[in-house]
Amino acid sequence: MNLQTRPSLYAQSLDEIKDFLVTHDQSRHLAPLIYESLYKKACTQQFSEKTIKLLEEKFDRHLPEIVSAKKAEDGTVKFLMQFEDGKKVETVLIPFFKRFTVCLSSQVGCAMKCSFCYTGTQGLTRHLKSHEMIGQYLQAKKYLEENSADDTSVMTPNIVLMGQGEPLHNFDEVKKALEIMLNPLGLALGPRQITLSTAGFLPGLKRFHDLPKVNLALSLHSPFNDVRKTLIPITGQYPLEEIFNALDEVKLMKRQFVTYEYLLIDGLNDRDEDVDELYRLLGKRKAIINIIPFNPFPGSSFKRPSSEKVDLFKEKLVAKNLRTLIRTTKGSDILAACGQLVS
Ligand code: SF4
Structure with missing residues:
Protein backbone atom coordinates (compact mmCIF):
# COMPACT_ATOMS: atom_id res chain seq x y z
CA MET A 1 0.00 0.00 0.00
CA PHE A 59 2.26 17.42 -4.11
CA ASP A 60 0.83 14.04 -4.90
CA ARG A 61 -1.03 13.57 -8.19
CA HIS A 62 -2.43 10.07 -7.79
CA LEU A 63 -6.01 9.39 -8.73
CA PRO A 64 -7.96 6.57 -7.10
CA GLU A 65 -7.23 3.21 -8.65
CA ILE A 66 -10.04 1.49 -10.53
CA VAL A 67 -10.07 -1.96 -8.93
CA SER A 68 -12.95 -3.19 -11.05
CA ALA A 69 -15.44 -1.89 -13.62
CA LYS A 70 -18.63 -3.88 -14.18
CA LYS A 71 -20.90 -3.00 -17.06
CA ALA A 72 -24.64 -3.65 -16.86
CA GLU A 73 -26.77 -4.54 -19.87
CA ASP A 74 -28.14 -0.99 -20.04
CA GLY A 75 -24.62 0.50 -20.28
CA THR A 76 -24.31 1.55 -16.63
CA VAL A 77 -20.79 0.99 -15.33
CA LYS A 78 -20.12 0.39 -11.65
CA PHE A 79 -16.56 1.05 -10.56
CA LEU A 80 -14.87 -0.03 -7.37
CA MET A 81 -12.25 2.62 -6.65
CA GLN A 82 -9.47 2.36 -4.11
CA PHE A 83 -7.73 5.24 -2.36
CA GLU A 84 -4.19 5.52 -1.06
CA ASP A 85 -5.14 4.09 2.36
CA GLY A 86 -6.72 1.03 0.78
CA LYS A 87 -10.31 2.16 1.46
CA LYS A 88 -12.73 1.58 -1.39
CA VAL A 89 -15.94 3.18 -2.64
CA GLU A 90 -18.23 2.65 -5.57
CA THR A 91 -18.74 5.16 -8.34
CA VAL A 92 -21.34 4.70 -11.04
CA LEU A 93 -21.37 5.97 -14.60
CA ILE A 94 -24.96 6.19 -15.80
CA PRO A 95 -25.96 6.64 -19.44
CA PHE A 96 -29.01 8.74 -20.25
CA PHE A 97 -29.68 9.14 -23.96
CA LYS A 98 -26.44 10.67 -25.27
CA ARG A 99 -25.32 12.10 -21.93
CA PHE A 100 -23.65 10.44 -19.00
CA THR A 101 -23.86 11.17 -15.30
CA VAL A 102 -21.30 10.16 -12.73
CA CYS A 103 -22.74 9.21 -9.35
CA LEU A 104 -20.03 10.02 -6.81
CA SER A 105 -19.55 8.75 -3.28
CA SER A 106 -18.80 11.33 -0.60
CA GLN A 107 -17.93 8.97 2.28
CA VAL A 108 -16.63 5.45 2.81
CA GLY A 109 -19.80 3.88 4.19
CA CYS A 110 -22.44 6.11 5.74
CA ALA A 111 -23.62 7.01 9.23
CA MET A 112 -27.28 7.54 8.30
CA LYS A 113 -28.19 3.83 8.36
CA CYS A 114 -31.20 4.08 6.05
CA SER A 115 -33.00 0.76 6.25
CA PHE A 116 -33.51 0.39 2.49
CA CYS A 117 -29.86 1.03 1.69
CA TYR A 118 -27.14 -1.51 1.21
CA THR A 119 -24.49 1.14 2.01
CA GLY A 120 -26.26 2.01 5.26
CA THR A 121 -25.56 -1.49 6.56
CA GLN A 122 -21.80 -0.70 6.69
CA GLY A 123 -21.80 2.32 9.02
CA LEU A 124 -19.38 5.20 8.44
CA THR A 125 -15.70 4.36 7.97
CA ARG A 126 -14.48 7.83 7.04
CA HIS A 127 -15.26 11.02 5.11
CA LEU A 128 -13.76 11.40 1.65
CA LYS A 129 -11.44 14.30 0.88
CA SER A 130 -12.32 16.70 -1.91
CA HIS A 131 -9.64 15.28 -4.19
CA GLU A 132 -11.03 11.78 -3.67
CA MET A 133 -14.40 12.94 -5.03
CA ILE A 134 -12.73 14.82 -7.91
CA GLY A 135 -10.58 11.73 -8.54
CA GLN A 136 -13.64 9.48 -8.90
CA TYR A 137 -15.00 11.84 -11.54
CA LEU A 138 -11.74 12.08 -13.47
CA GLN A 139 -11.32 8.31 -13.51
CA ALA A 140 -14.90 7.70 -14.66
CA LYS A 141 -14.51 10.36 -17.37
CA LYS A 142 -11.24 8.82 -18.53
CA TYR A 143 -12.90 5.41 -18.71
CA LEU A 144 -15.66 6.93 -20.81
CA GLU A 145 -13.19 8.59 -23.18
CA GLU A 146 -11.31 5.34 -23.63
CA ASN A 147 -14.32 3.08 -23.98
CA SER A 148 -17.09 4.98 -25.74
CA ALA A 149 -17.69 5.37 -29.45
CA ASP A 150 -16.90 8.53 -31.37
CA ASP A 151 -19.57 10.96 -30.04
CA THR A 152 -17.69 13.56 -28.02
CA SER A 153 -20.86 15.14 -26.58
CA VAL A 154 -20.77 12.40 -23.95
CA MET A 155 -17.40 13.51 -22.69
CA THR A 156 -18.55 16.02 -20.07
CA PRO A 157 -20.64 13.93 -17.75
CA ASN A 158 -22.93 15.52 -15.19
CA ILE A 159 -22.44 14.81 -11.49
CA VAL A 160 -24.80 13.57 -8.83
CA LEU A 161 -23.57 13.33 -5.24
CA MET A 162 -25.82 10.38 -4.62
CA GLY A 163 -23.46 7.45 -4.14
CA GLN A 164 -22.23 6.17 -0.82
CA GLY A 165 -22.47 8.67 2.01
CA GLU A 166 -24.45 11.73 3.09
CA PRO A 167 -22.74 14.70 1.37
CA LEU A 168 -23.96 17.27 3.90
CA HIS A 169 -22.38 15.21 6.69
CA ASN A 170 -19.03 15.87 4.98
CA PHE A 171 -19.80 19.53 4.37
CA ASP A 172 -16.39 21.20 4.11
CA GLU A 173 -14.80 18.66 1.79
CA VAL A 174 -17.91 18.52 -0.39
CA LYS A 175 -17.88 22.33 -0.56
CA LYS A 176 -14.26 22.31 -1.69
CA ALA A 177 -14.97 19.62 -4.29
CA LEU A 178 -17.96 21.59 -5.64
CA GLU A 179 -15.81 24.70 -6.03
CA ILE A 180 -13.30 22.79 -8.16
CA MET A 181 -16.11 21.14 -10.16
CA LEU A 182 -17.62 24.53 -10.96
CA ASN A 183 -14.38 26.44 -11.56
CA PRO A 184 -14.12 27.24 -15.31
CA LEU A 185 -10.44 26.26 -15.14
CA GLY A 186 -11.27 23.18 -13.06
CA LEU A 187 -13.89 20.64 -14.14
CA ALA A 188 -15.85 23.55 -15.66
CA LEU A 189 -19.31 22.14 -14.99
CA GLY A 190 -22.38 24.37 -14.81
CA PRO A 191 -24.46 24.64 -11.60
CA ARG A 192 -27.30 22.73 -13.25
CA GLN A 193 -24.98 19.87 -14.13
CA ILE A 194 -24.43 18.99 -10.49
CA THR A 195 -27.01 17.63 -8.05
CA LEU A 196 -26.41 17.15 -4.35
CA SER A 197 -28.72 14.62 -2.75
CA THR A 198 -29.32 14.59 0.99
CA ALA A 199 -31.21 12.33 3.37
CA GLY A 200 -32.13 15.48 5.32
CA PHE A 201 -29.07 15.96 7.51
CA LEU A 202 -30.32 19.17 9.05
CA PRO A 203 -27.07 20.74 10.34
CA GLY A 204 -25.73 20.61 6.77
CA LEU A 205 -29.02 21.61 5.14
CA LYS A 206 -29.13 24.75 7.27
CA ARG A 207 -25.73 25.69 5.77
CA PHE A 208 -26.73 24.90 2.19
CA HIS A 209 -26.49 28.62 1.33
CA ASP A 210 -22.72 28.39 2.07
CA LEU A 211 -22.24 25.99 -0.83
CA PRO A 212 -21.83 27.11 -4.44
CA LYS A 213 -25.15 26.98 -6.29
CA VAL A 214 -26.05 23.47 -7.48
CA ASN A 215 -29.24 21.43 -7.76
CA LEU A 216 -30.68 19.96 -4.59
CA ALA A 217 -32.48 16.66 -4.08
CA LEU A 218 -34.02 15.45 -0.82
CA SER A 219 -34.61 11.78 -0.16
CA LEU A 220 -38.19 12.11 1.06
CA HIS A 221 -39.55 8.55 0.72
CA SER A 222 -42.55 9.26 2.96
CA PRO A 223 -44.45 12.41 3.89
CA PHE A 224 -45.10 10.99 7.38
CA ASN A 225 -42.42 11.26 10.08
CA ASP A 226 -43.23 7.88 11.62
CA VAL A 227 -42.98 5.96 8.33
CA ARG A 228 -40.00 8.02 7.15
CA LYS A 229 -38.22 7.27 10.40
CA THR A 230 -38.39 3.54 9.69
CA LEU A 231 -36.66 4.22 6.36
CA ILE A 232 -34.38 7.13 7.33
CA PRO A 233 -33.68 6.92 11.07
CA ILE A 234 -32.34 10.51 11.32
CA THR A 235 -35.95 11.65 10.84
CA GLY A 236 -36.26 11.05 14.59
CA GLN A 237 -33.67 13.79 15.18
CA TYR A 238 -34.58 15.97 12.22
CA PRO A 239 -38.34 15.82 11.57
CA LEU A 240 -39.89 16.84 8.28
CA GLU A 241 -41.25 20.13 9.63
CA GLU A 242 -37.70 21.30 10.40
CA ILE A 243 -36.35 19.96 7.12
CA PHE A 244 -38.98 21.90 5.17
CA ASN A 245 -38.27 25.05 7.18
CA ALA A 246 -34.63 24.75 6.13
CA LEU A 247 -35.57 23.97 2.51
CA ASP A 248 -37.78 27.06 2.38
CA GLU A 249 -34.70 29.14 3.22
CA VAL A 250 -32.75 27.81 0.21
CA LYS A 251 -32.56 30.45 -2.52
CA LEU A 252 -33.32 28.57 -5.70
CA MET A 253 -31.88 29.50 -9.08
CA LYS A 254 -34.22 30.69 -11.82
CA ARG A 255 -36.47 27.84 -12.95
CA GLN A 256 -34.92 25.59 -10.32
CA PHE A 257 -37.00 23.00 -8.49
CA VAL A 258 -36.06 20.88 -5.52
CA THR A 259 -36.20 17.21 -6.44
CA TYR A 260 -37.90 14.94 -3.93
CA GLU A 261 -36.67 11.39 -4.31
CA TYR A 262 -39.44 8.95 -3.47
CA LEU A 263 -38.44 5.34 -3.16
CA LEU A 264 -41.68 3.50 -3.78
CA ILE A 265 -42.04 0.40 -1.62
CA ASP A 266 -44.91 -2.01 -2.01
CA GLY A 267 -47.59 -1.48 0.65
CA LEU A 268 -45.53 0.98 2.70
CA ASN A 269 -45.64 4.41 1.10
CA ASP A 270 -47.83 3.94 -1.98
CA ARG A 271 -51.20 4.54 -0.28
CA ASP A 272 -53.82 7.20 -1.03
CA GLU A 273 -53.02 8.96 2.25
CA ASP A 274 -49.42 9.29 1.04
CA VAL A 275 -50.67 11.02 -2.09
CA ASP A 276 -52.82 13.43 -0.03
CA GLU A 277 -50.00 14.25 2.38
CA LEU A 278 -47.50 14.72 -0.46
CA TYR A 279 -49.92 17.21 -1.96
CA ARG A 280 -50.19 19.05 1.35
CA LEU A 281 -46.41 19.24 1.68
CA LEU A 282 -45.39 19.90 -1.90
CA GLY A 283 -48.44 21.41 -3.63
CA LYS A 284 -47.27 24.96 -3.06
CA ARG A 285 -43.52 24.35 -3.29
CA LYS A 286 -41.23 24.32 -6.34
CA ALA A 287 -41.02 20.56 -6.35
CA ILE A 288 -40.44 17.64 -8.66
CA ILE A 289 -41.21 14.21 -7.28
CA ASN A 290 -38.91 11.52 -8.59
CA ILE A 291 -40.43 8.08 -8.01
CA ILE A 292 -37.84 5.33 -7.76
CA PRO A 293 -39.31 1.83 -7.64
CA PHE A 294 -37.40 0.04 -4.86
CA ASN A 295 -34.45 -2.10 -5.97
CA PRO A 296 -34.31 -5.27 -3.89
CA PHE A 297 -30.89 -6.25 -2.53
CA PRO A 298 -29.78 -9.39 -0.69
CA GLY A 299 -31.30 -9.50 2.81
CA SER A 300 -33.76 -6.62 2.31
CA SER A 301 -37.30 -7.14 3.60
CA PHE A 302 -38.92 -4.49 1.35
CA LYS A 303 -40.66 -5.36 -1.90
CA ARG A 304 -40.69 -3.62 -5.25
CA PRO A 305 -44.22 -2.59 -6.34
CA SER A 306 -45.55 -3.84 -9.68
CA SER A 307 -45.13 -1.45 -12.61
CA GLU A 308 -48.95 -1.00 -12.67
CA LYS A 309 -48.86 0.20 -9.05
CA VAL A 310 -45.97 2.54 -9.81
CA ASP A 311 -47.84 4.04 -12.77
CA LEU A 312 -51.03 4.41 -10.73
CA PHE A 313 -49.21 6.21 -7.92
CA LYS A 314 -47.71 8.63 -10.42
CA GLU A 315 -51.10 9.26 -12.06
CA LYS A 316 -52.63 10.13 -8.69
CA LEU A 317 -49.87 12.68 -8.00
CA VAL A 318 -50.11 14.15 -11.49
CA ALA A 319 -53.90 14.47 -11.03
CA LYS A 320 -53.08 16.79 -8.10
CA ASN A 321 -50.82 18.87 -10.37
CA LEU A 322 -47.65 17.62 -8.72
CA ARG A 323 -44.75 17.38 -11.18
CA THR A 324 -43.82 13.73 -11.06
CA LEU A 325 -41.34 11.51 -12.87
CA ILE A 326 -40.59 7.83 -12.62
CA ARG A 327 -36.87 7.21 -12.61
CA THR A 328 -35.88 4.33 -14.80
CA THR A 329 -33.73 2.06 -12.70
CA LYS A 330 -30.26 1.75 -14.13
CA GLY A 331 -27.71 -0.95 -13.51
CA SER A 332 -29.86 -3.05 -11.20
CA ASP A 333 -28.41 -6.28 -12.60
CA ILE A 334 -25.00 -5.32 -11.14
CA LEU A 335 -26.28 -3.75 -7.89
CA ALA A 336 -25.41 -0.26 -9.10
CA ALA A 337 -28.82 1.28 -8.59
CA CYS A 338 -29.78 3.75 -5.86
CA GLY A 339 -29.30 2.34 -2.39
CA GLN A 340 -27.41 -0.70 -3.63
CA LEU A 341 -23.86 0.55 -3.36
CA VAL A 342 -21.50 -1.05 -0.93
CA SER A 343 -17.73 -1.20 -0.83
S1 SF4 B 1 -29.42 6.12 1.44
FE1 SF4 B 1 -27.73 7.58 1.37
S2 SF4 B 1 -27.86 8.60 3.36
FE2 SF4 B 1 -29.02 6.72 3.57
S3 SF4 B 1 -27.58 5.18 4.39
FE3 SF4 B 1 -27.57 5.02 2.15
S4 SF4 B 1 -25.88 6.29 1.49
FE4 SF4 B 1 -26.40 6.92 3.58
Missing part, protein backbone atom coordinates in the same frame (compact mmCIF):
# COMPACT_ATOMS: atom_id res chain seq x y z
CA ASN A 2 1.41 3.36 -1.06
CA LEU A 3 0.37 5.72 1.73
CA GLN A 4 0.13 9.31 0.58
CA THR A 5 2.32 11.69 2.55
CA ARG A 6 2.18 14.81 0.38
CA PRO A 7 -1.09 16.71 -0.08
CA SER A 8 -2.92 16.04 -3.32
CA LEU A 9 -2.60 18.66 -6.04
CA TYR A 10 -6.25 17.87 -6.85
CA ALA A 11 -7.20 19.13 -3.37
CA GLN A 12 -5.83 22.61 -4.01
CA SER A 13 -8.04 25.52 -4.91
CA LEU A 14 -6.75 27.96 -7.49
CA ASP A 15 -6.01 30.51 -4.75
CA GLU A 16 -4.14 27.92 -2.71
CA ILE A 17 -1.92 27.13 -5.71
CA LYS A 18 -1.33 30.86 -6.26
CA ASP A 19 -0.28 31.28 -2.62
CA PHE A 20 1.94 28.23 -2.84
CA LEU A 21 3.70 29.58 -5.93
CA VAL A 22 4.28 32.99 -4.36
CA THR A 23 5.77 31.48 -1.19
CA HIS A 24 8.12 29.40 -3.37
CA ASP A 25 9.34 32.33 -5.49
CA GLN A 26 7.28 31.36 -8.53
CA SER A 27 4.87 33.46 -10.55
CA ARG A 28 1.26 33.29 -9.37
CA HIS A 29 0.27 33.50 -13.04
CA LEU A 30 1.32 29.88 -13.43
CA ALA A 31 -1.60 28.76 -11.24
CA PRO A 32 -4.25 28.75 -14.04
CA LEU A 33 -1.86 26.80 -16.26
CA ILE A 34 -1.31 24.24 -13.52
CA TYR A 35 -5.08 23.90 -13.16
CA GLU A 36 -5.45 23.40 -16.89
CA SER A 37 -2.73 20.78 -16.88
CA LEU A 38 -4.65 18.89 -14.19
CA TYR A 39 -8.17 19.15 -15.51
CA LYS A 40 -7.88 19.80 -19.22
CA LYS A 41 -4.74 17.81 -19.98
CA ALA A 42 -2.95 20.90 -21.24
CA CYS A 43 0.71 20.47 -22.13
CA THR A 44 3.09 20.88 -19.19
CA GLN A 45 6.06 21.91 -21.34
CA GLN A 46 5.28 25.53 -20.58
CA PHE A 47 6.57 25.04 -17.02
CA SER A 48 10.20 25.34 -16.16
CA GLU A 49 11.99 22.29 -14.84
CA LYS A 50 12.20 24.02 -11.48
CA THR A 51 8.42 24.42 -11.30
CA ILE A 52 7.78 20.84 -12.36
CA LYS A 53 10.27 19.56 -9.75
CA LEU A 54 8.77 21.76 -7.06
CA LEU A 55 5.24 20.49 -7.76
CA GLU A 56 6.44 16.90 -7.82
CA GLU A 57 8.23 17.31 -4.51
CA LYS A 58 5.40 19.02 -2.69
